[in-house]
Amino acid sequence: MRQTYYGVDPSVRKELEDGLRQFNRLTRSLFDRSADSGKLEGLRKERDTLQDEIQAKLTQSGQVLGFLTEEQLEDLDKLLKEIEDPEIRSLLGANHIPYGCLESVIGALISLPQPPRNLIFFLERAKQKRFHVIVWIM
Amino acid sequence: MLSDLSLAFETVKKMTENTEAVKQAGEVKNLEFVDTEIGGREIPNTESGQGLELQDQSRLMEEQNREVKEAAYMSDDIGLREQTQEFGDPAYIRELRESYPNMDTVLSKNEEILRDPGSDLAYQRAADTLERYKGTVFENEIKDSLGDRFELTESKQMTVETEYGETKPDVVLRGALEEMRIGDLTVGKGEDLYIEAKCGSAEYIRNQMGHMLEQVEGHEQNSLVVVTRDYLDIAPDVRAEFEKQLSEKGSHLYVADVRAMDISNGLFSSLKL
Numbered sequence: 001m002r003q004t005y006y007g008v009d010p011s012v013r014k015e016l017e018d019g020l021r022q023f024n025r026l027t028r029s030l031f032d033r034s035a036d037s038g039k040l041e042g043l044r045k046e047r048d049t050l051q052d053e054i055q056a057k058l059t060q061s062g063q064v065l066g067f068l069t070e071e072q073l074e075d076l077d078k079l080l081k082e083i084e085d086p087e088i089r090s091l092l093g094a095n096h097i098p099y100g101c102l103e104s105v106i107g108a109l110i111s112l113p114q115p116p117r118n119l120i121f122f123l124e125r126a127k128q129k130r131f132h133v134i135v136w137i138m
Numbered sequence: 139m140l141s142d143l144s145l146a147f148e149t150v151k152k153m154t155e156n157t158e159a160v161k162q163a164g165e166v167k168n169l170e171f172v173d174t175e176i177g178g179r180e181i182p183n184t185e186s187g188q189g190l191e192l193q194d195q196s197r198l199m200e201e202q203n204r205e206v207k208e209a210a211y212m213s214d215d216i217g218l219r220e221q222t223q224e225f226g227d228p229a230y231i232r233e234l235r236e237s238y239p240n241m242d243t244v245l246s247k248n249e250e251i252l253r254d255p256g257s258d259l260a261y262q263r264a265a266d267t268l269e270r271y272k273g274t275v276f277e278n279e280i281k282d283s284l285g286d287r288f289e290l291t292e293s294k295q296m297t298v299e300t301e302y303g304e305t306k307p308d309v310v311l312r313g314a315l316e317e318m319r320i321g322d323l324t325v326g327k328g329e330d331l332y333i334e335a336k337c338g339s340a341e342y343i344r345n346q347m348g349h350m351l352e353q354v355e356g357h358e359q360n361s362l363v364v365v366t367r368d369y370l371d372i373a374p375d376v377r378a379e380f381e382k383q384l385s386e387k388g389s390h391l392y393v394a395d396v397r398a399m400d401i402s403n404g405l406f407s408s409l410k411l
Contacts, residue, residue: 001266003259024258027265031252033228033407040403073263077251093257137262 001070002138005122006062007131013096016057016134020095023050058136065133066122076116083108097133102126208370211393215319219395221283226400228408231275235408238278244271249409265406272401276337276394277308279401280364288331289313298356305356309333323390325360332357335364338398340371347380354389361389366398 008016026047029035035043068076083089088108091097097105102123109120126133212219224230235242248264256264285291292310311331318325325331334353336343343365354361363384369377370393381391 001263001270003263024261027258027261030265030403030406031261031409031411037226037400037403040406041399044399044402090257093259095258095262135259137259137266 002067003073004067004136004138005065005119005126006058006134006136007065007126007129008058008062008134010099010132012057012061013098013132013134016054017096019050019054019057020134023047023054024095026050054136055138058134062134063129063131065125065131066118068118072118076119079112079114079116082112095135097123097126097135099126099130099132102133208393211321211370211391212395213319213321214392216287218283218320218392222279222394222396225276225279225394225396226404228404230279231404231408232410234275234278234282237282241275241278244274245409249411252409252411268405269402272398272405273335273337275405276366276398276401277335280333280335280394281309281311284309284311284331287311287315287318289315298358305353307332307353307356308335320362321390321392323360323362323392330359331362332360333362333364336369337366337401338368340368342398343369344372344376347376351380351383351387354384354387357389361387362392363389364392364394366394366396366401368398369393 026043029043030040030047032040080089080092083092085108088105091101091105106120106123106127109115109123123133125131212222235245244267248267251260251264281291288311290312292312296310297304297306309332311333314325314327314329314331317327332354334350334357336346336350338346350363354363384391
């Protein structure tokens with residue numbers, strides 16, 4: 001499993017917005033204990049289709065900035081708990097980091113006792129190219 | 139169609155020769171009369187709408203034929219089919235994690251990720267991890283179902299050398315306490331059983347066929363491949379070729395009566411959130 005950081009321009013971000021929102025809703029629904037197996041099956045199929053569509057769009061129109069492995073993500077989880085600003089924490093747990101927020105996110109990461117250099121590097125690249133960032137697990 | 143049914147019956151009969159399942163096979167034999175009576179319901183032979191009735195008859199026969207073949211894949215004399223039907227039950231999965239510390243560690247870790255409150259990426263990571271982990275859960279379920287029938291279940295995967303390189307059988311069970319039949323494999327008392335387990339969609343199992351044929355090379359004594367019911371969605375000619383090659387390597391196939399998606403759903407629902 002890899003958490004990949006893609007740089008996208010504003011038009012691609014706009015195109016992906018609804019799909020990502022729906023993908024998140026579907027993912028959370030998979031953990032709904034009250035849903036019966038028939039409903040879950042439908043949700044899974046819808047989610048799989050959407051996942052393929054988003055992946056295809058990112059492959060076609062996004063630029064890979066870098067990725068984090070499962071082990072690196074576990075380390076990052078520990079570091080992010082030290083970020084006090086709930087807005088920054090929320091941005092780092094979302095699929096989308098807008099270009100306008102990159103400066104403050106990078107600033108918060110740099111100020112950590114052990115800054116996550118790889119993630120800072122990905123976000124810096126996005127900032128230089130004026131990209132929005134889409135975070136995608138694959 | 140009738141010859142297909144006879145062939146299917148012969149397969150079942152062959153697999154159940156010296157066990158109590160002969161009785162079940164006798165019941166299956168009644169299906170030979172499927173052209174006049176299906177599921178205890180006689181098919182009326184009226185002239186009007188005969189074309190439609192023939193279509194219905196044909197469809198019902200195909201359905202019966204499919205059921206007979208599926209029953210053969212899932213046949214055993216130890217109640218394994220009934221056990222595999224529970225593999226997607228969240229309560230069973232919760233019970234299982236008590237016996238398998240590694241499984242408990244993985245599930246606990248994901249429960250932790252999703253708390254406080256879980257972010258979008260946390261949910262996606264957990265979903266991805268659990269989706270990939272269902273294969274291990276399936277292996278543990280097989281160990282749990284068969285373990286009591288053997289003297290010992292190897293707790294660690296052992297490495298076996300084959301002409302294709304090293305392989306690690308998913309499940310190794312030592313010393314059968316009694317003779318048993320699983321699919322068309324009879325395991326004698328005192329014998330060992332080596333199992334490769336595959337839990338996934340038809341496409342996944344189809345893609346794994348080549349690998350499975352290599353993996354069974356590392357099996358000693360009794361060799362079995364256990365797959366989820368998704369296997370039955372693979373084209374019959376592809377299945378037949380795979381089963382032929384498996385048989386040539388001295389291995390056997392058993393289809394668990396559960397879909398991979400049922401195990402995924404059960405696994406997700408089993409989390410203590």
